Amino acid sequence: MRFHIVNFPNTETTRHYQPCAYTQKNRRFASMMTELGHEVFLYGGEENDAACAEFVPIVTRAEQSEWFGGADLYKDPINLTWSPHDVHWQISNERAVTEIAQRKGKRDFIGILGGTCQKPIADTFPELMTVEFGIGYSGVFANYRVFESYAWMHAVYGSYASVPGVMSARGQFYDAVIPNYYDVADFPFSEDKDGYFLFIGRMVEAKGIQIAIDTCTRLGVNLIVAGAGEVPEADCVEYVGVVDSTRRGELMSRARAVFVPTLYLEPFGGVHAEAMLCGTPVITTDWGVFTETVQHGVQGFRCRTLREFCDAADAVHKLDYRGIRDYAISKFSTDVVAPQYEAYFERLLTLWGDGWYAT
Incomplete structure (x- = not known):
């Protein structure tokens, strides 16, 4: 399997950026799927220590300093703002799209954790499956979603249960719950x-x-x-x-x-x-x-x-x-969780065939 994983515009995919849980999820996901023998393209800032087939820088330190007012993004990663119209999302999304277009293959997966802020990436590649692969946030949009807990999956489902006469939202067969993972x-x-x-x-x-x-x-x-x-x-x-x-x-x-x-x-x-x-x-x-x-x-x-x-x-x-x-x-542990992700993506691959009816 082949994955395109796009990091946030404000951090680097290194162990140093511990305060940003999603940066660490991107970093560890790239490493553990690479270790299982899959091909991972990781897109991010100037620095990276995750294992992957190719690391593709799409954001510079100078740009981060300009966008975030010179803030120490290690000590204050929450300085990031959350509108897809913000310049840091627009530029990082545009560059990710350009780089993915040069590397994409049939039936590749795109993995994002920025919710609707990274939706333009998914919109550009409708022929690929975009997966929000570790949801612990609101503002979800993808057809294929992995939640960090059942509690949060149900909370997100419940937030959409606003149709008159409908008791609750329906579940989605190709969503899943897989916990966060650690070395x-x-x-x-x-x-x-x-x-x-x-x-x-x-x-x-x-x-x-x-x-x-x-x-x-x-x-x-x-x-x-x-x-x-x-x-x-x-x-x-x-x-x-x-x-x-x-x-x-x-x-x-x-x-x-x-x-x-x-x-x-x-x-x-x-x-x-x-x-x-x-x-x-x-x-x-x-x-x-x-x-x-x-x-x-x-x-x-x-x-x-x-x-x-x-x-x-x-x-x-x-x-x-x-x-x-x-x-x-x-x-x-990554050793336990990695096979859960592998099984989930193998399930998605059946959608190119018989899908739910696959034997």
């Missing part, structure tokens, strides 16, 4: 935990940072906070800034638990999967993806009141750290 080597394991709890991610209210602070304040324990943004002041907080992939793994592996108390319906929440890969318990809210990935009292705790968050923090030391890691590897 296990990036996540060290430690049986020995230190005394701190960890919150790592964007410093926005919707990520639940205040819940982590309130819990640790009430218990009188330390909370290390890492990520981009302004951290609420509290005596329990030690802010360590934006951390690289090595420091990220160290902090996660030694934490008593990682807080991921997202207030909105979390499509995936990569931090909680990363923490579990380190053998570290997670403390989450009780909706979204967590209902699928966190067995209450096994890999962590799903909570609905401050009392429950405090009880969870008091109890995490009783959990089986090795069991948490083994579970996470069985769910989220």
Whole structure:
């Protein structure tokens, strides 16, 4: 199989850009499909460390600086704006179209994660199948879609259920749910935990940072906070800034638990999967993806009141750290997820023949 994967205009497909989950999905997808023997053309910025048949730069560092006001796109990847009419999307889409046209073959796949912002690429190549292959966002458009969780798939379906007299949206046979995926080597394991709890991610209210602070304040324990943004002041907080992939793994592996108390319906929440890969318990809210990935009292705790968050923090030391890691590897490692993607795309290939009726 042959894939054309188009990265975002604001980042590079390297391990360095950890704060952008979708950049890392593009990078890891290219590598794992290449390792399975498929041909991957990856389009992006000037830098790349993903395995692929060919890396095609379509955006320069100078252009990124111009478009995003010289912002540090490692520390602030959310500086990206989300209109297909924005100059950075228009130019990167046009260049991707030009480069794909020179390389495309029959029955190739185009893979994007920018939703409607990258729709012009799909519109240019109706003879190819465009797949949104890791949806954790709104603004979906493709005929073929892979969601990061059933919770988010159902949320997106529900958002279109507005026809009078229709109870709910219909499912789509050629959609799928495949979780996010990670290189296990990036996540060290430690049986020995230190005394701190960890919150790592964007410093926005919707990520639940205040819940982590309130819990640790009430218990009188330390909370290390890492990520981009302004951290609420509290005596329990030690802010360590934006951390690289090595420091990220160290902090996660030694934490008593990682807080991921997202207030909105979390499509995936990569931090909680990363923490579990380190053998570290997670403390989450009780909706979204967590209902699928966190067995209450096994890999962590799903909570609905401050009392429950405090009880969870008091109890995490009783959990089986090795069991948490083994579970996470069985769910989220690239070795496990890559065959799921391969099977999904093989299913799509049947649409060139008998499709749903293929034997």
